[in-house]
Amino acid sequence: MSQTPANPLESTSTSNTTTINSAPNNAYNTSVTSATTNPSTISTTSTIQSSSNSKKQLYEQTSQYRNWRFSKKRLKDLREQANKSGVERVKKNMTEDLKLAETAPPKSQSSSPIQHYQNSPLPQSLQNSPLPASLQNSPRPSYTNSPRYGGGGGTPEDVQFLTADEELVICQYYEMIIQQIPATGFSEQLRATAIVFMKRFYLRNTVMDYHPKMIMLASLFLAAKCENSTIGHEEFRALMKKTSRVDLAKETLFQLELALSQSMNYEYAVHHPHKSAYGLYLDMQSYYSKDIKKIQKIYEKSKEHIKQSLLTDLTFFYQPSQIAMGCMRLASRSPKIAFDFDAYIREKFSGAQSKHSKDVSEQQLKDLFEILDDIEKTIESYTPVDKKKAQEYDLKLRSCKNPAKDPTSYISQKRKAIEKEEREAKRLKKQAANKAYQEELELVFLNQDNSFKSEH
Numbered sequence: 094m095s096q097t098p099a100n101p102l103e104s105t106s107t108s109n110t111t112t113i114n115s116a117p118n119n120a121y122n123t124s125v126t127s128a129t130t131n132p133s134t135i136s137t138t139s140t141i142q143s144s145s146n147s148k149k150q151l152y153e154q155t156s157q158y159r160n161w162r163f164s165k166k167r168l169k170d171l172r173e174q175a176n177k178s179g180v181e182r183v184k185k186n187m188t189e190d191l192k193l194a195e196t197a198p199p200k201s202q203s204s205s206p207i208q209h210y211q212n213s214p215l216p217q218s219l220q221n222s223p224l225p226a227s228l229q230n231s232p233r234p235s236y237t238n239s240p241r242y243g244g245g246g247g248t249p250e251d252v253q254f255l256t257a258d259e260e261l262v263i264c265q266y267y268e269m270i271i272q273q274i275p276a277t278g279f280s281e282q283l284r285a286t287a288i289v290f291m292k293r294f295y296l297r298n299t300v301m302d303y304h305p306k307m308i309m310l311a312s313l314f315l316a317a318k319c320e321n322s323t324i325g326h327e328e329f330r331a332l333m334k335k336t337s338r339v340d341l342a343k344e345t346l347f348q349l350e351l352a353l354s355q356s357m358n359y360e361y362a363v364h365h366p367h368k369s370a371y372g373l374y375l376d377m378q379s380y381y382s383k384d385i386k387k388i389q390k391i392y393e394k395s396k397e398h399i400k401q402s403l404l405t406d407l408t409f410f411y412q413p414s415q416i417a418m419g420c421m422r423l424a425s426r427s428p429k430i431a432f433d434f435d436a437y438i439r440e441k442f443s444g445a446q447s448k449h450s451k452d453v454s455e456q457q458l459k460d461l462f463e464i465l466d467d468i469e470k471t472i473e474s475y476t477p478v479d480k481k482k483a484q485e486y487d488l489k490l491r492s493c494k495n496p497a498k499d500p501t502s503y504i505s506q507k508r509k510a511i512e513k514e515e516r517e518a519k520r521l522k523k524q525a526a527n528k529a530y531q532e533e534l535e536l537v538f539l540n541q542d543n544s545f546k547s548e549h
Contacts, residue, residue: 152412156360161293163409169257171296176257179299183495186504187249190496193503254493259486260300264291266483267305268404271313274336279313280322281400286363287316288403290353297356302495303349310341311349319361366399369417377421380437387432394424398472405471411464419468435462 152158163171255263268288290312291305310333317324324332326343333339354361374392378385398420402408407416418438425432438461442453496502500509 152364152414155364156358156362157364158412160358160360161409165406165410168296168406168409172261173257175295175297175299176255176260179301179495180254180493183254183301183493184249184252186495186497187252190502190504191249193507252493253489255299255301255486255489259489260295262478263300263483263486263490264295264305265404266478266480267291267309269478270337271309272400272404274313276332276336278322278324278332279317280320281396282365282367283313283316283320283322285365285367285403286320287312289363289365289408290316290357292406292408294353294356298352300490301493302498303352304490306337306339307341307345307349308353310337310339311346311353314346315350315353315361319363364413366402366413366417366420367396369414370395370399370421373417373421376441377437380440384432387430390427390430391421391424391432391434394427394430395420398423401475402468402472404477405475407468407471411468415464416468419465420472422465423469423472438462 268291271284271287271291274284287309291308294303294308294312295305313333314324314326314329317329326346330341330343330346333341370392374388377388377391381388395417399417402416402420411419422434424430425434439458443455443458496504497508499505
């Protein structure tokens with residue numbers, strides 16, 4: 094677990110993506126081919142700044158803006174790259190594990206890794222989920238005839254590995270679970286941060302190395318610290334044992350927390366649409382003082398859309414203020430509300446009383462509306478992950494887990510033995526160096542003492 098997660102994330106945008114990096118105020122990552130080369134910028138207060146203004150907005154100075162914005166193509170490539178390198182790594186470790194099993198001294202059947210995989214019950218992640226009893230007692234699927242299950246004399250090449258899309262389904266399922274965990278101490282902001290942590294982690298890692306359920310718990314634990322809601326390990330352990338039926342050891346949790354932090358380059362600050370939506374809510378009241386109740390309904394409805402947007406990839410494409418505006422706009426279109434949000438935008442940025450009328454062109458407004466259209470379309474088209482499909486892929490994961498992460502495997506035991514030997518060798522070397530130093534020091538004092546005696 095102490096191994097640094099593989100597949101470093103390439104956060105810089107390539108020339109063939111639509112991420113805008115050419116100017117400080119080009120803050121839109123539109124991810125749509127129709128965007129112009131000079132889109133307008135919305136700050137966290139939802140104002141559009143002139144493209145001639147060279148001063149960076151606050152959000153543009155954040156690590157989220159610099160390192161966690163991608164085009165849709167780039168995001169897909171990152172996930173496929175993580176999956177591909179993960180498959181290669183697992184194949185290599187499986188091959189080594191089997192070679193070690195063949196040359197290892199005889200053991201009892203119960204201690205053999207082959208027998209362990211063949212006879213073990215369903216993984217803890219599935220035991221702890223409400224899986225139908227009929228599925229738990231069903232025969233092993235055909236892909237369990239892999240070498241790790243002692244079947245057919247095959248090779249790691251015969252194992253059916255998860256695809257990037259299948260990995261994504263499992264991850265999205267557990268992201269959804271974060272919002273459903275019945276823990277009153279977890280605020281919406283905390284849950285949102287935990288979801289983003291998970292999303293970032295699996296841009297560099299694969300579920301074949303780290304199961305999403307474990308990363309989900311580590312994300313919640315770390316997010317609690319980042320959102321000033323720190324919870325002690327024992328309290329968190331008791332809470333998760335009660336709500337998720339998982340008993341997570343302190344050492345395991347801290348190892349996962351370290352892996353999570355390394356994968357995010359220790360960039361813990363996450364900016365969400367919640368504050369921007371509230372800012373819009375206050376601003377709209379100043380424009381439409383007679384429609385306070387209607388604006389209140391828009392704001393409350395937008396919270397649902399923001400919650401839903403977190404389960405999509407919008408956080409990688411757009412600024413929080415853009416997502417907030419898209420959610421408010423979508424909420425205003427509800428038949429029970431029927432508020433002309435576009436008129437508010439035009440009034441704010443192009444109206445006679447607007448302070449921005451000289452700065453905002455019709456083309457910039459058009460670009461903005463295209464972005465909001467894409468945000469709304471993404472939220473409206475979102476469908477929750479099918480639970481049975483997630484369980485199916487979770488079962489498939491059993492045959493392609495990285496043996497190096499399994500403490501019962503030969504390769505894991507070998508690496509632990511090597512690490513133990515290295516630590517012992519390092520300790521003995523340090524001990525010998527200290528002993529030599531002490532002897533040298535004693536010799537110096539002895540010589541000085543003899544010299545002093547000879548002089549007197």
